[in-house]
Amino acid sequence: MESATKGENVQQETCSREEAFTHLAQGKRHLLVKDYNEAVTSFASACQLLSQLYGEIANECGEAYFNYGIALLELARTESGVLGIEGDEEESQDSDREDGAGDEKEENTAETEVNRVGSGKSNQIESDDKQKDCTETETKKEGEVSGTQSSENEGIDKSMEDEDDVSNLRLAWEMLELAKVIFKRQAEGNKQMNIKLAEVHLKLGEVGLESETYTQAIEDMKTCLEIQAQNLDKYDRSIAGTHYHLGTAYSLVNDFDAAIGHLTSAHQILEMRVEYLQEKGKSGSTNSEPIEDPFYTIEGEIAEINALLPDIKEKINDLKDFKKETKSALMAGLDVGRETKGNAEMGQGTSGGVFGSCPVSSQPECDSKPVSDISHLVRKKRKLEPDSSEEKCLKQSCPEVPKLE
Template sequence: MADVPEVTTSSAEELLALGRRHLAVRDYHAATESLAKACEMLAKTHGDIADECAEAYLWYGKALLGLSREESGVLGGGIPGDNEDDDNDDENNENGDEESKEQGEVANDDNAVESKEQAEIANEEVKKNEAESTTKEEEPTSSTAKESNEKPGSSNDDQNDDSVVNLENEDDVDNLQLAWEMLELSRSILEKRVADSGNAGRALLADAHLALGEVALESETYDKAVLDMVSCLEIQKELYGSDDRRIAETHYQIGLANSLASNFEDAITHFKNAANILESRIKTLENPSAAAEDATVKKFTNADPFYSVEGELKELKELLPEIQEKIQDMMDYKAEVIKRVRETLCPTNGNGQSSSAGVNKLEPKSAPSDISHLIKRKRKSSESEETSAPKRINT
């Protein structure tokens, strides 16, 4: 990614619009640069907790969340310098080949003059004998100096490397922490004015809850993520139509948080809800008359010059199989957990029959409180897939 150009726009509103454009194309560095200046200007003009700052705080928090994901490698393919490292490796290999050729040529030249050197060996023996005594006296001093020169240098390099790593880790933590702080501040401001702000303010409040849930998801506090996202869902159901894709996105995110928390039943429910909404949305868009009257289509058409019904249809049809695959995964995990619990409570004898004849069914009170160890192997590979940034259902 190219270096972020210095922002010269003086208006906070223009900075906010510029930051949102950068965020839309996932240029998180440029987005944070513009939005940070917009927040600073608005805070100086209206105060840190003024209503006018809430939206800027929200978008700045989203940009910081994206930047944190990008720097931690969750998004993949977005880290600057990957291609440059490959080019450097190729150049180093080429330089190594050239050096080996030069060494070969030097070796041939050495062979050519070897006969002359053999003729001069006798004359040099006397000089070597005289030099050896002098060398033996100087070696301890030179070796000591060499050690004194090398050790501090190597120690400084190690310290520098450690400091670079620590700074990188601190940056990652700071970005995620700062994202949470900005989003929480935005949420508190929006909740205070929600009664007077109308649907626009409530929509921003829903977005703040959803973004806070995503931050909790990144920090692996899955129960907190579910609570924030459910709060978002409750507001969205009051604002949008039943087949709005924003509701489908929130259901998907709640399903993802529940799956990571091993709440398989809840995860299945929300994934199914997301799939059902997308199926309903596809039917609406495939009907030309219904699509023309759809409020969401009108909104996207007016706000986004690149939006088209055909493009949204294609995107939704690509997302639907992925959600259905999530549903099947959760059903498989749930079945495996039940199977392992049954095997634990009702072990079989050599004939394949249960050794506990009196136990015919699984009672909830008999289930162990912690069964994570029973599915540790399968969940480990699943978590690495699901903690990667999921495809967003919302454009």
Template structure:
């Protein structure tokens, strides 16, 4: 107790109310450095998060593909049990095609879309929007594949036919001319009523019999715009070139090849023209040489004649002098 009082008194005499051991030995804190360090850590964390986001989509697609492929294997084993299972299998194929399309695996997407479309065509009526959707997706991926433009146009036209059939049924139902009824199931040999109906049996969740009047009117308006878009798409595909447009590097390379070929051709033409002119020049030189040779020959002959004439005159004069007696 005395020690405590003494300590308190000493602290009071020294003017300090609280005392912490080691205060004098603490190092000074650089607040600016600490703040900068915090900013750097935040930026590094943000950059790492962006990198994770860039890698994440591919990982998500791979995970989705694995799950869907597993579902495909399960449904394929059970598809003979009911048509509902087959329809689920068709949906799995269509979704697998979506994943392949997003990852630009076009050949695989064509395979999956085609398998799903075949199943849906066997199970659903032409007026089902699922049929139109499957045809349209297959048309898209075929348009992105070289040499498949004709097939793309075919499926786009079939998607348009499906939409028009859907519109016709909606208008018939709205006008009261008749509603689409679900197909009746045929009884099997055991009389359980689980036999398969002939032809497209399932109507799916988008069946008109499941819709109210307001829903039918809203869908009719929607399908009118969709039909116009599909018609424009068909015309666009029909007027597009048979092959997809070349990329920018390919276009540049093609332009360079054309320029080089044009320059080479022009050089060949110019070279042949120079050779022709050279031949003409050589012929002129030969004519000049021939004329020169003839002139030189004629000049030599004239000189020779003059020398002979002079010699004869000199000999005549000499003879005359010898015969002249006066000399």
């Protein structure tokens, strides 16, 4: 009986393993043709089966986690773009109607959008539940599935916009972090795993750009670049791609010098790549690099790179122009501020000097350096001989009037 039970367990494990790798292969195929919803579903099933067989952070799960994270990232990008376009159309429609009708239209549109997005992403919610189940023991799975589903339904009811996009990005980050832990454990002394680890850091950086955490994105990409520099040739296209992504990230934080530097490095590496491929084509040497595309040719890659170089150069020139414009705008703002301040000071000085008056705090300056000689003489004339006869006459003129009457 024990031998029969062991045989059944082995057979069941073999079937589960085959099913997991089938889902993994299907997910890669869906990812290749950009069917991200189906890719997410397939990778989620593969991750669940592999984690049940080997454990949550087993080495066998790394590839599935990595591809699952990429699919979630691409799905989040696609859906955020679609929702953004629909939101603009709805705003333009609402602006042409009355306020009361517009409010009802917004509520109905929001409910319709949630229903449409929810129906299009039902597979994604199920995959999220499956991935969360992988972190718990088999005895707790059934209870947690119902709890997770109810909490997600409440979240959809409360927030009518972008909930699924945020969850996709967050889940993509979690999957890539798990893959990073697994690949890092295997990377010591293993060139291929180091290259995989660099790819994980690059994808984490892309997730950071999508979630607008630019500082963390730059750190992940810099780590990727360091690993690539230690394990790849200096003319490898992967290094050029990382420089390009770093240039984009630095441009988003307005660090134009760093952005231009990385884009220039990407351009130079691609030029080196073209020279390397041309020499390789002339020598007729066989390609020692692993190529996944069966239709790859050296001439095709050279043509592809030559098509990319003008675009990168144009982006570098655009950043240089934008840097100059920004600097000119800042200098113009400083000049305007100085001119405004100077005019204000001149206005205060003129108003105090023309009429011979000034604020109490600046009275000593006015007395020591009078602006107008006329005002000085007037003040002096009023202060001369206070007991003179003229003053007495002026003082006595008023009381003499009633006597004349």
